[in-house]
Amino acid sequence: EAQLVESGGDLVQPGGSLRLSCEASGFTFKMYAMHWVRQAPGKGLEWLSYISTTTTNIYYGDAVKGRFTVSRDNAKDSLYLQMDRLRAEDTAVYYCVRGWGITMDIWGRGTMVTVSS
Amino acid sequence: DIRMTQSPSSLSASVGDRVTITCQASQDFGSYVNWYQHKAGKAPKLLIYDASNLGTGVSSRFSGRRSRTDFTFSITNLQPEDVATYYCQQYDDPPYVFGQGTKLEIK
Numbered sequence: 001e002a003q004l005v006e007s008g009g010d011l012v013q014p015g016g017s018l019r020l021s022c023e024a025s026g027f028t029f030k031m032y033a034m035h036w037v038r039q040a041p042g043k044g045l046e047w048l049s050y051i052s053t054t055t056t057n058i059y060y061g062d063a064v065k066g067r068f069t070v071s072r073d074n075a076k077d078s079l080y081l082q083m084d085r086l087r088a089e090d091t092a093v094y095y096c097v098r099g100w101g102i103t104m105d106i107w108g109r110g111t112m113v114t115v116s117s
Numbered sequence: 118d119i120r121m122t123q124s125p126s127s128l129s130a131s132v133g134d135r136v137t138i139t140c141q142a143s144q145d146f147g148s149y150v151n152w153y154q155h156k157a158g159k160a161p162k163l164l165i166y167d168a169s170n171l172g173t174g175v176s177s178r179f180s181g182r183r184s185r186t187d188f189t190f191s192i193t194n195l196q197p198e199d200v201a202t203y204y205c206q207q208y209d210d211p212p213y214v215f216g217q218g219t220k221l222e223i224k
Contacts, residue, residue, distance in 0.1 A: 035213075037161075044218040045153070045161065045204050050211060059211035062118075095160065102208040103151055105172070107160035 002026040002106045004096045009111030016086050020111060022079040022096030027106075030074035033057075033099030036081050038092035039110075046092075049081065050099065064090075086115045119143055119207050121150075123216025131224045134195045138219045140205035142186040149209035152181055152190045155218075156201045164203075165190060197223055 008020040022034070036048040049070040050059045058070060069082040079096055091114050098106040120143040130136045140150065148168035155161040163172045165181035168188055178193045192199055200223055205216040 044202070045155065045206075045215045047206070047213045047215060050213065059213075061212045061214075100166075102149075102213065103163065103166045104153075104161075104206075105163050105166075107162070109160050 002098065004098065004106060004108035006094060006096045006108045006111035009094065009113045011114045011116065012086055013117050014086060014088060014115055016115075017082070017084045018086065018113060020081040020083065020094055020096075020113070022081075022108060024077045024079070024098070027098070029077040033102070034070075034072060034079045035097040035099055035104055036068075036070060036079075037095045037097055037104070037107075038090075038113075039095070040089070040092040043092075048094075050102070051079070083113070086113075088115050091115050118212055119146060119210060119214065121205055121207050121214055121216040123205055123219060125219060126217060127220045127222070129222045129224050130195050132195055132197060135191060135193045136195060136221065138190045138203055138205075140188045140190075140216045142188065142207060145186050146207065146209035148183050149207055150181075150183065150188045151206045151208065152179075153204045153206065153215075154199075154201045155204065161204070192221075195223070199223075 051070045067085045071080045093110040095110045096108040097104040122141045150168045152165040153161045168183040169181045202218045202220045
């Protein structure tokens, strides 16, 4: 069964950095593009980033462009999100999502990031 | 950037009813729209892809259709387990934005 498990969520101060990880299992990770999506408390889903299988294509949402960096290690079946210059409005549950083409078909359970002093 | 305007923001219906949610795209880009179900405390689930195709293992009570820039999602024979928030999403061109979401409740 395909599975994604996020980790790395924590409480961090404004202006700080955090690195999220997502470990994939049950499918051939290197054959799938991946996304990051978040949901702030009381808000809807917000798409953040896409990375293709070989990292040729990488895209970001406007809210995180220039502050967040997505990467992947196909040898480790892992996806990452480096988050810098964090703001209070980045407080959210962060989901790692498998891309079937572009369509997001398998979602992790999410990891909570809280940005607060 | 493409914008997706989803309505209504909330919906209350009775068991057995048919409900419909709409997303209007800011431009015509074909059928690159998916619909997701998000239950509280759980991971979102893909229900419909390419505007009208049923996801793997998804109940046939769910359906989607497209009319130019208008995308509709319907649930027939509404069941208590359908309580969730539903989102449309375009994936024609990044950023792959979601609609604002529709919170569905049972009367």
